[in-house]
Amino acid sequence: MQSSELSVQGQSLQTLYNLYFNKRLIVNRRYQRKLVWSVEEKVKLVDSVVHELPIPLILLAQRKKAGVETYEIIDGLQRLDTFFSFMENKFSYEGKHFDLDTIGDTKARLDAGDIEQGEEKLSRSESLAIANYQIPVSIYRDASTSAIDEVFRRINSGGRRLSLQEIRQAGVLGSLADVVRRSSASIRGDGTFSENVALNDMDELSISRRGLEYGLAxxxxxxxxxxxxxxxxxxxxxxxxxxxxxxxxxxxxxxxxxxxxxxxxxxxxxxxxxxxxxxxxxxxxxxxxxxxxxxxxxxxxxxxxxxxxxxxxxxxxxxxxxxxxxxxxxxxxxxxxxxxxxxxxxxxxxxxxxxxxxxxxxxxxxxxxxxxxxxxxxxxxxxxxxxxxxxxxxxxxxKPEPKRVTVQLNSRMYIDSLLQGPIAEEPLIELKQGFCTLSDPPVEDPDLFEQIMQTAVGMANHGKSAEGLILIGVADKPSAAARLEQIFGVKAVSLQNQLVVGTAEQIAHLGYDVDRWWRKWQAKIQSSKLSNEFANSLAHTFKPVFCDGLLLWEMRPKSIGKPITYDGRFFVRIGSSTQEMAADDFLSHMTMHFS
Structure with a gap:
C-alpha cells in the first residue's frame, strides 16, 4: 500500500460533533454499509461513555478538495452515528436525554428549530462529561483511495463482521461492483447520485429499526x-x-x-x-x-x-x-x-x-x-x-412493429433513484422543466441549449473524476407544473419531492417524435462549441427515459481529466448554479480541483 502519514490522538465528542455539525464527516458509499445498529446497541455504547470505559478506535481518512478539509469514515460509522444521534436527542439513556444547551453546536441547532429537547434531561454536568469524553481517533493523511479500500477490507474481513457479499463489495472498483451497488441501492430506496455523503444525511438513507426513526421502512x-x-x-x-x-x-x-x-x-x-x-x-x-x-x-x-x-x-x-x-x-x-x-x-x-x-x-x-x-x-x-x-x-x-429505437419500459424506479438523497445544492445535478417556454403560445426555449452546454462544461470542470446529471422534464416549482398542465394537459408525478412533468407533449408541439428529437439534439451537441472529445462523449449520454408514461431526457457530463471551455469561455459549478469565470479566477479554481 502507498505510504501515508498516520496520526493517533484523543478527540472529545464535542470536537467530533463540530466536524459533524459542519458536514465534514463523510461516508463513502462504495464500501460503507448502512446504519444498522439497534437502539439497544446504541444505549450500550452510551453506557460505556457514561462509565468512562474505553471504546474502539475511530479511523478516518483526511481528504482535501478546493481548500476544504473533510474526513472520510473508514471505521467507526455506527459508533459516530450513535454519539451524534444521542447528542441530538434521537434516543434516550435510562429515560433521559442529552441537554442540548450544554455545547454551542447543539444549542445552535436547538435555537434554529432543527432539533427538539426531550422532556427528561440529564444534568448539565452529566451532559458535559459525555461531550468531553475522549475517543481515540486515528487519521490517515494523504492516503490513496486504494490504500483506504484495502484498510477497510482488512478491518472487516478478519473478524467476519460483514456478510460475504459486504466483504466482496467493500471497496471494490469495477463495472460489476458499480452496477450491483447502484442497482441495489435504487431498489431499496437509498440510492444517492454522489458516492460521498455527509454523515448528517445517512439517517434518511438507512433502514429503520425499532425505537429509531430512520428514513426507510x-x-x-x-x-x-x-x-x-x-x-x-x-x-x-x-x-x-x-x-x-x-x-x-x-x-x-x-x-x-x-x-x-x-x-x-x-x-x-x-x-x-x-x-x-x-x-x-x-x-x-x-x-x-x-x-x-x-x-x-x-x-x-x-x-x-x-x-x-x-x-x-x-x-x-x-x-x-x-x-x-x-x-x-x-x-x-x-x-x-x-x-x-x-x-x-x-x-x-x-x-x-x-x-x-x-x-x-x-x-x-x-x-x-x-x-x-x-x-x-x-x-x-x-x-x-x-x-x-x-x-x-x-x-x-x-413484438411491436415497426421496431422502435427507444425501449419504452416504465423507468419510474430509475428516475426515483436519480432523485434520491440530498440534491438541493448538489453541484453535479441539474433539473430542467423542458424544452418549451411557458408563454402563450409556448415556443422552443431559445436559451436552453446554451444553458445546458454551459452547465455540462461546469460539471466536467468540477474535478478529474466528476460525473454530472442533467435531467430534463422535472418542474422547478409547483407553479411551473401547474402551467404545463394548463398548456399541455400533463399531470405531474411526484417523486422524492420533485415534480416530474415529462416532455413528450412539448416536442410533439414542436413537430417532432422521440427518435427525431433524440437525433436532433445529439447532432446539435456534436456540432456545438465544445471540444470534439467532450462533445462526442456528451452526445452519447443524451437519451430518453420514461416514467409513468412521461418522457424525460438524461445527460451525463463527465470530466475528460482536464479543464475544458465552451466557446472559449470558462464555466464552473458553484453550489447548484453555473457561473462564468474570468481566466485568472478559473486558473485558480482548476488548480484546486484538478491538482
Whole structure:
C-alpha cells in the first residue's frame, strides 16, 4: 500500500460533533454499509461513555478538495452515528436525554428549530462529561483511495463482521461492483447520485429499526413487499447478493451457476472452480454499459412492481405457500432472467399488466419446479429451466412493429433513484422543466441549449473524476407544473419531492417524435462549441427515459481529466448554479480541483 502519514490522538465528542455539525464527516458509499445498529446497541455504547470505559478506535481518512478539509469514515460509522444521534436527542439513556444547551453546536441547532429537547434531561454536568469524553481517533493523511479500500477490507474481513457479499463489495472498483451497488441501492430506496455523503444525511438513507426513526421502512421495500428476500437477509446485504445473481444472469451466456464460489470469482477472489472470471464479467457488463444495465435492471423490477400494483405480493402470487421465511429468491431470479431476455434480447413488450399477472398466477405450482436449499444452483439446471420459464412468460408479450429505437419500459424506479438523497445544492445535478417556454403560445426555449452546454462544461470542470446529471422534464416549482398542465394537459408525478412533468407533449408541439428529437439534439451537441472529445462523449449520454408514461431526457457530463471551455469561455459549478469565470479566477479554481 502507498505510504501515508498516520496520526493517533484523543478527540472529545464535542470536537467530533463540530466536524459533524459542519458536514465534514463523510461516508463513502462504495464500501460503507448502512446504519444498522439497534437502539439497544446504541444505549450500550452510551453506557460505556457514561462509565468512562474505553471504546474502539475511530479511523478516518483526511481528504482535501478546493481548500476544504473533510474526513472520510473508514471505521467507526455506527459508533459516530450513535454519539451524534444521542447528542441530538434521537434516543434516550435510562429515560433521559442529552441537554442540548450544554455545547454551542447543539444549542445552535436547538435555537434554529432543527432539533427538539426531550422532556427528561440529564444534568448539565452529566451532559458535559459525555461531550468531553475522549475517543481515540486515528487519521490517515494523504492516503490513496486504494490504500483506504484495502484498510477497510482488512478491518472487516478478519473478524467476519460483514456478510460475504459486504466483504466482496467493500471497496471494490469495477463495472460489476458499480452496477450491483447502484442497482441495489435504487431498489431499496437509498440510492444517492454522489458516492460521498455527509454523515448528517445517512439517517434518511438507512433502514429503520425499532425505537429509531430512520428514513426507510423495511416493510415498504420491493423485496419484502413481494416476499422475495427476507428482512434479516436484507440487513446483511442479501438483497445485494440477489442483485449480483440477476446481473450475472443478464450478461453471462450460458447462464452461470449461482453459488458463493462463483460470486467470489466474479469479484476477483480465486476459487478452484471453472466459471466466468472477473475480467470476463466486467467486460460483459461494459459491453452493455453500466448506466444502461442499471436502467434495464430497474425497468424489469419496476415492471414486476407495476404488474402486481394493487394485487399483493408477487411471491404469494406465483408460489402458493403460507410461509415465506426464506423468501422466493430463486423463483424471482428465474422470472427476472426470462423478462430481461424477452425485453432486451428479443425486443418484446407486455400485452398488458393483466396478461403478465395472469401468467404468473401460481406460476411455480404448475409443471415448473425449482431447486431450493442453500447449495449452489447449477448452470445445467438453469439451462433446462430458464427456456421453459421464458416460453411460458412469452404468452403475455408481443413484438411491436415497426421496431422502435427507444425501449419504452416504465423507468419510474430509475428516475426515483436519480432523485434520491440530498440534491438541493448538489453541484453535479441539474433539473430542467423542458424544452418549451411557458408563454402563450409556448415556443422552443431559445436559451436552453446554451444553458445546458454551459452547465455540462461546469460539471466536467468540477474535478478529474466528476460525473454530472442533467435531467430534463422535472418542474422547478409547483407553479411551473401547474402551467404545463394548463398548456399541455400533463399531470405531474411526484417523486422524492420533485415534480416530474415529462416532455413528450412539448416536442410533439414542436413537430417532432422521440427518435427525431433524440437525433436532433445529439447532432446539435456534436456540432456545438465544445471540444470534439467532450462533445462526442456528451452526445452519447443524451437519451430518453420514461416514467409513468412521461418522457424525460438524461445527460451525463463527465470530466475528460482536464479543464475544458465552451466557446472559449470558462464555466464552473458553484453550489447548484453555473457561473462564468474570468481566466485568472478559473486558473485558480482548476488548480484546486484538478491538482
Amino acid at each position: 423495511m416493510e415498504d421495500m420491493f423485496w419484502v413487499r413481494h416476499d422475495i428476500v427476507a428482512q434479516d437477509d436484507i440487513r446483511s446485504s442479501g438483497d445485494e447478493e440477489m442483485v449480483l445473481d440477476l446481473v450475472l444472469d443478464a450478461v453471462i451466456r450460458p447462464w452461470p451457476t449461482s453459488g458463493w464460489q462463483n460470486r467470489d470469482v466474479a469479484y476477483g477472489v480465486p476459487r478452484k472452480i471453472r466459471t466466468a472470471s472477473s475480467d470476463e464479467v466486467n467486460a460483459a457488463v461494459d459491453a452493455v454499459g453500466v448506466e444502461e444495465l442499471h436502467q434495464r435492471i430497474l425497468s424489469v423490477v419496476g415492471l414486476v412492481d407495476d404488474v402486481m400494483a394493487g394485487h399483493g405480493s408477487l411471491g404469494r402470487h406465483m408460489v402458493k405457500l403460507e410461509t415465506y421465511e426464506k423468501g422466493t429468491q430463486r423463483q424471482f431470479q428465474a422470472v427476472f432472467a426470462a423478462l430481461y431476455s424477452l425485453t432486451f434480447e428479443d425486443g418484446m413488450v407486455p400485452k398488458s399488466h393483466d396478461a403478465v399477472r395472469a401468467v404468473l398466477d401460481n406460476f411455480w405450482g404448475r409443471k415448473l419446479s425449482i431447486p431450493t436449499g442453500g447449495s449452489a444452483w447449477g448452470k445445467d439446471k438453469k439451462k433446462d429451466l430458464y427456456p421453459n420459464v421464458k416460453r411460458n412468460l412469452k404468452k403475455a408479450f408481443y
